[in-house]
Structure formats: C-alpha cells, structure tokens
Amino acid sequence: LAKTTQPISMDSYEGQEVNITCSHNNIATNDYITWYQQFPSQGPRFIIQGYKTKVTNEVASLFIPADRKSSTLSLPRVSLSDTAVYYCLVGDLSGGGGFKTIFGAGTRLFVKA
C-alpha cells in the first residue's frame, strides 16, 4: 500500500480556489487515487477519484501528473462550509481483496470569511 503525505493544515478565504497536494512516491501501477472530505463527528464522504491526467466533477478537480507520484485536489471558490479535513488515499481494487485503505492524518482546511 502506497503511503501518502499531505500538509497538516491550510487556511483560505471564501471565494478563493484551494489546491491541496498529496505525495505518493511509491504508488503502484494499478493504484487509483481517491479523495475524501470529513466533517467533525461524521464519516468521510467521497469527493473524487482518478488514475492519471485530470478528472473533474461537480465539486472538485483532481490533477495527476504523468509520473503519478503526487496529486492535487482543487476546490473552486470555497465557502465556509468547505471547512473540513481532506484525505488522500491510494489503493488497488484488483485481485478481489477489497480496498485496503490507509487514511493518513489528512489536511485540515480552514475557510475564513
């Protein structure tokens, strides 16, 4: 399982774009990258997943360079409600063994008014 490294915390202001970068130097060929958001006293919520290049959905974009050793979650025009912990995960579902996941400490994002 590839280990991930993220900044411990980040501050931003409402309306700004926030980019959170995750390092995963030991990512394997079959590994996918997923990002989750967690509010206090709640379970994490899936945000986005990707394998390479760029993925975009209604809430975020995920940028993955060609070497796949890092990824960047981009949150456009954040609001106060985006204050949460964001986790980057790397793993592989192939082989029928389930998705053994490692949630690191995550990045605490504080959005200020």
Next chain:
Amino acid sequence: SQTIHQWPATLVQPVGSPLSLECTVEGTSNPNLYWYRQAAGRGLQLLFYSVGIGQISSEVPQNLSASRPQDRQFILSSKKLLLSDSGFYLCACNKGDSYEQYFGPGTRLTVT
C-alpha cells in the same frame, strides 16, 4: 445508493466490559465491508475488512474481533474493553468494482 446504519450512536462502557457494535447496509448486495477507528484529531485506522460472508481480514492486532454473519451485516466485538479502545468507530462499504466507500454515521465509544 448504499445506506449504512450503525448503532448505538454513543456508548460509554467500563474497562473490562464486552462490546458489540452492529453495522447493516441497505441498497446493495455482496458489498465489501470495513470497520475503522478514529482517535480524536487523528486519521482513520482500518481495523477489519470483509469481502464476503464469514471472510474477515484483520489489519491491526488488538483485542477486537469482527464477524459477518450475513451479507449486509458486520459486527465489531470485544470480550474486554481497554481504555485505548475509546474512539469513533465507523463502518463503511463499497462494491467490488468501485473505489467510492460509503460511511455510516459512526459510534462514539468512551471507555472509562
């Protein structure tokens, strides 16, 4: 989409007492099931995962155990709780071909 139910929402138990946390899943069949624990201010620690009935894999040696008696039921147990077992316990599921895990509301366990 999948819905996960966990109970109880909060639990206060004395050291040495037994534990049983239950998780049930609606809206899917043959899911992968997971138990996580989260200490205050920390990330999630994967405790157990299951890819089918009776199939349990343990990720961390401890005094906890898990069972999957039915396809959509996952139980976390302990015979004797330790103070270090306190934490926020989360059940999650995903389908075998999806990286998106769905999480339950969690159980906050305090061992006194």
